Amino acid sequence: MKADVVIIGGGVIGASIARELSRFNINIILLEKEDDVAMGTSKGNSGIIHAGYNADFKTLKGQLNIKSNSRFDKLCRDLKVRFKRIGSLVAGFNEEDLKKLRELKENGEKNGIKNLEIIKGHKLFELEPNLNPQAKYALYAPSAGIIFPYKFTIALADNAVINGVKVLLETEAQDIRIKEKQVCGILTSRGLIETRVIINAAGLYADEIAKTAGDSFKISPLKGEYHLFDKQWGNLVNHIIFPIPTKLSKGILVTPTVHNNLLIGPNSCRVKEKDDLATTRAGTQEVYEGARKLIPHLPHQDLINSFAGLRADIEGREDFVIEASKKVRGFINVVGIESPGLSSAPAIGEMVSNILKEVVQKISPRLELNYRDDFVETLPEQPRFADYLDRTDEWQEIVKKDADYGEIICRCEKVSKGEILRAIHQPVPARSLDAIKRRVRAGMGRCQGGFCSPKVLKILSEELKISPLKITKKGIGSEILKTETKEMIKETGVKFKDEAKV
């Protein structure tokens, strides 16, 4: 196999880079070791597009966040991803907090944010009636927003595929082939790909990939736990509510999601393993305590999910690393993209595109970067029944054309069979239960797939023409079913009580 550019990692960063580079008339392959894109940090995060007042204006974090923020409206319109610019509040409780809020405001203004405001007294509670009554001040940033984070990643990748990018799922990057200090190929779990440019967007594993090119970073994951409540509770808050940030993180926040669930988290806990996504009792307590400081009454009884995500924190470094390798030509590192990574993704894609323009000058033979004239900016509308509940006449027309849109599979989130089939056949296809869930929300509701997962599994099996035994939750090794009935008993037998006595 051959490619002009290989991108390692199908997270929001890899996908954003892939889409940006697909503007050029070159062959691009994106490698993802899991069975879907958005399987790492891109699925376990707060789903916030930050205003950009946190990071210092001299850093990449500060600059790229600001540069990206204003782009999300058009980008999400083009890609049909839910994004709501609901604004954020950083809540302060005393004079010392107020001082910090003023510092944040000042830094934000240096970054170029114009509409930051410090809010006091009753106005605070007009904006947030359920806020802790002891709160006195808040930094209000109207430009902060909430997004459907994995759908955003999937949409970027879908759009990249429409523009010619090849996405190889369940394909792990194993080793980089270098000849005379220049990239000449990459060995993957599915064989060798010849290429002169490799972009390392491997998230938590970016240090291990960088090492194969001789660049040394140490990624030390920071785990954050979250709790998600039923969608009847999204209106408990109107904005993203943060505590005063610490050096380590922006703190445990309370926010509605774009689907009107309520989300609390994350804490921040250094962990050893890059696959340690276990939630813990201590973490749960910490998150609840943190969130209660902002919103004292949380709807415990309507908790529907808990999960954790890992931040790809580079040990001993505060900022993102986005640069061409100094050791190997044709190798670009995009490493340490922790928060505000999601918020910076569009500008990171552009920055990498600019770096690539320089890199291609130095490799031989040179790679010509010509813009393609048939670049497709948008994704087609993907109607969801849940959005048409007040416009049933319009949905009637959709059902008339395709009866699959009249068969509801997921009762909690009101997802039709037509939507599930679409997810299975979209540019980056869904092949597992979780991949369906991330695309169309079947199984994302209060019963957590209790009712719909057997039905979704059946649809997957029929559409992919594979046995139900091969259908997974999230890729190889996570198969749902073990054997057909009457098969296991042949191997194991049954022991009845009386037999045991005999």
Place this chain on the structure above:
Amino acid sequence: MKLKYDLVIIGGGPAGLAVALEARRNTVKDILLLERDKYLGGILPQCIHNGFGLQYFKEELTGPEYAERFITKLNDNQIDVKTKTMVIKVTSDKRIIAINRNDGLLHIQAKAVVLAMGCREKTREAIAIPGNRPAGIFTAGTAQRYINIEGYIPGREVVVLGSGDIGMIMARRMTLEGARVKAVLEIMPFSTGLIRNRVQCLDDFNIPLKFNHTITRIEGERRVKRVTVARVDKNLQAIPGTEEEISCDTILLSVGLIPENELTGESGIKLDPITRGPIVNENRETEIEGIFACGNVLHVHDLADFVTEEGKIVGRAIGEYLKRNRKFRSQPIKIVPGENIAYVVPQHIDFIIPDRKKIKIFMRVKKPVEKVKINLLDDKGKLLGSYKKRIVTPGEMVSVYLPEILLDDKLKNIIISIKKD
């Protein structure tokens, strides 16, 4: 498509089926039964074990057989049925919006509506068990569907959390399929399911039932590898030092059922915070006149037989409602849960009871007690009635008939308490 019916029943499980037939018997004319699945019977078709019908038919049936007894009568009674039809909205003026493949969206105007949507199982997420999120964690009912309907076994080595009836039945079912059920863990000091299930499903197969135990951690990145279990103290908190690891590839959860009242809530009907079902009168009528609820959507029942009985109450009541053949009391009587009572259904009595018909009150106790008296008191503490029971337990619903004192028009509250005899 626009339709008009006297009665629309949402849900074709045991509750909806019983309402349909009983309403017809009570001369209700145009009846439509809406079911979201492709077959009628609700959860009964996947309950292939026996034990159904002992109360209602006085004979032992399997779930599918029990459902069949009702389903076969629908045709003869000219009851319209639409399967694979999902109701998405019920309004307070009894308009229903539903959707299916063939009709697309249906707009139906009903004179009376019955909510019979049943319940759903509590998930691992709802009880926040720490650990990983691999494949291999199922609610017992989902595992039951995979095995009995789809024909596939979802695990080889199983730990069951919760001693609810479905959990115990699935422990036996998995064992009969050759899987190894290593333990059933119950956080409470008593079983939350029926005693007969404990004997027939666990004891007979040497499956250990550990009281005061819970899962404190789930391990396994892609598939469940093991669980950590621990003994809990009186406050249901894990006791450090009592942890033990059990290797398994599957966890089945039977930790409670939640009435599925999203449609109810969205239509503006008030829910009881304890039952999580609508607040109803003796006809199982919600606070919106003409909208009724019965079966597990109202409160979680132990037996399908009891659901059938409740459906019949509603079927009869709809006949009276449509004929406008009922008289309100000058003031409703509130039934108030007292000592050791978690909830009561119905929550109030609204009508003057014709023909001295007896009214049964259903309740669930908080704690198991042996040799008790169930006392019914009025506001002033005057004893209105008293019933002896050998044993009460949260796993088994308790019911008593209201005494004839109900004819007293001044009675405001009846407080029900359970005390050691």
